Amino acid sequence: MAETVERAIVRRRDGITVIDMPSNIDIRSEAALDTAYSEVSPKGAILLNFSGTEYINSSGIALIVGLLARARKQSRPVGAYGLSDHYREIFEVTRLADFMGLYGDEQAAIAGKR
C-alpha cells in the first residue's frame, strides 16, 4: 500500500466550498483534513466530495465526525456526495446521514446547498 499521505483538495464552485476527499480516509488522513478545513472560506456551506474515495475506516469516520462537529459549531451546513452504496450505507448506519445531506453528484449537491 502506498505510504504517501493523500491530500484533500479545497476548491470553490458556485460560491460553495468543496473538499475533494482523499481516496483513503483513515488515521493517516488527519493532517490532510485539518489542513483542508483550515483552507476553507470562513462561511457558507461545505460539500465533501467522496467521488475519489475508495476506503473509509472507523478512524476515517471519526475524522469526518470531527470535521462535521467543527462545521456545526460555526453553524455551517455540510453535504456529501459521490459515496459508493456501501459507504452511503455506513453513513446511514452511523447516522452521519442525519446530520449532512447526501447527494448523488456535485450538481445535485450544489443545487441542494445553494
Added chain:
Amino acid sequence: MTWARSLRRVVGLGTPTAKDVDVQRAAATARRQATERPPIDIAPNDPLLAYLAQSRGAVSLDELELDSAAVQSLRARGSRLIVPLISQGELIGLLELGPRLSDQEYSREDRRLLDKLAGQAAPAVRVAQLVREQEVEVRARERLEQEMRVAQLIQQQFLPKRVPELAGWQIAAFYRAAREVGGDFYDFIELPNRQVALVIGDVTGHGVPAALVMATTRSILRSDAPRLVSPAAVLARANELLHGDIPPNMFVTCLYAVLEPATGKLVYANAGHDLPYVRGNHGVRELRATGMPLGLMADMTYEEKETILDAGEGLLLHSDGIAEAHDPDRVMFGFPRMRDLVGRVEAGQPLIDELLNDLGRFTGAAWEQEDDITLVTLVRSAGVPEVRVLDEFELPSVSGNERQAMERVATTIREVDLSGRRLERLKTAVAEATMNAIEHGNQARAELPVRLEVSTRNGQVVVRITDLGGGRDIPEATTPDLEAKLAGLQKPRGWGLFLIKNMVDDVRVTSDERHHTVELVMQLGGGNDGRDR
C-alpha cells in the same frame, strides 16, 4: 541357623537362672572362640529334614545313617551334633554344634541342656523368622506400589486431558488402568489443514517399563506426525526409532489414523493393534491394514488404507482390555461380543457406557481388571456442516496491514456466493477487526502476527481473526452517541466495534489465556441484502 547365632538369640530371654548363666557363659565363650559359619542350604527333599521332624532331641551326626547331602556337608565342616528346632510341630531350623571345647564327647546332661535350649529357642526363632518374612513382604509390596504409582503418574501425564472439538463430530475417550498399570495409550494430534491424527496403542508388559516405552512412543509419534502426516510413514518412522531402543522383549502395537473432519476421510495404518470397528450405516466393518508391531524388527513397512466415515457413522478404537477380560469361569469376553455391541449401540459416549456395562455384567462384581482398558470413539453427526477452509494467513501487526487483510479475504471470497453489497460489508468488518487485532490485541508490535482464516460452513462464510491479546476484557460494542460527539462532549472516535457488529450477520468473540479471536459470520446465498438487517 548356625550354632553361634542361635545362642545369641537365646541369651537374655527371661530371668536368668543358674542354668541360664551357664548358657550365657557358654555363649560368651562360643562368641569368642567359634568362628561364625555360613548357614547351610538343605534341600527340601533331603531325608535329614524328615528324620529331624520325627526325632525327639539332639542327634549325633556320627550315628546317622542317612543318604543325605546335608549330613555330608555338616560332617565335612566338623559338626558333631544337631538339635532340631521345632515350633508348633514344624521343623523350623536346627542348632549345629561342633566338637566340645574340652574335646570330650557330648554328655547326656549336655544333650538335655541343648534340648531344653532348643525348646526355648524355637518359638523365638520362629517369631524372628515371621517378622523377617513380613518385613521382606512389606518392602516388596511397597516397592510394587511405588512402582505402580510412578507408572500411573507417567500414564496420566501423557494421556490427553480432553478430547478435541471438531465441528460435526462427537469424540469420546475412556481409559482405566489395571491395578498393575499396563502400557495402553491414546492420543489426538492436530495436523496441518485441520486434520487430526487418532492414535491408540498398547505396550507389552506392565508398570514403569511399559509406561516409559509408552511415553517414548507417544513423543515419537507426536514429533513426526505433523511432518509426515501419512500414517504408514509415521508408523515406519516410529518403528525405526523404537527398534533397538526398547528392550528386546518389548514391542508396541499401534493404530494410527488421520481424520479429515470436513469430508470424513480416514486414512489409517496398523502396527499389529486390535482392529478398529466402524459402525457403518450398512453394518459393522473392521478396518484392516497389515503391519508388524513397533520395535520388533527393523525396516518394516506398513500398509495404508482409507475409508470414508459418512454422516451418522461411527468408529471405535480399542485396546484388548475388554475383549480379553474373563468371566469367573475363565471364558473370554471376546471380539465377536464387542463387534455385536458396536452394531447395536450408537458410537460415542453411549457405546463406551454400554461396553463398560456389558463388561461389568460379563465379569461379575468380584472381577479385578486384568489389563488397561482404553476406548476411543467418534461419530459423525448426520447432516453436519461441512467446514471448508478457503484461506489461512498471518500478517505482522503493522498499522495499515488491515487493508491487505481485507483485500486478500475479498479475493478469496470471490468463489463463494456473497453478493456485492454484503461482500463490501464483510470487507469493512474484516478491516476493522484486523485493525483492532493489530492495535489493541497485539499493541502494534510488528513481530506479533494476526492470524486470519476464511472458511465456509453450513451455508455461512466465516472469517476468524486471532491476535495474541488473550486474557483481557473485551469491551462490548455500544452505539456511539453521535450528538454528543458532534457537540464536542465526546471524542469523535469509537466506531470500530459498532461498525463490525452492524456490518455482518453475526460476530462471535472468544478468548483464552493467550488468544483473542473474533469470528465474523455472513450467511451465503439468500442472506438479507437490505439495509435493515
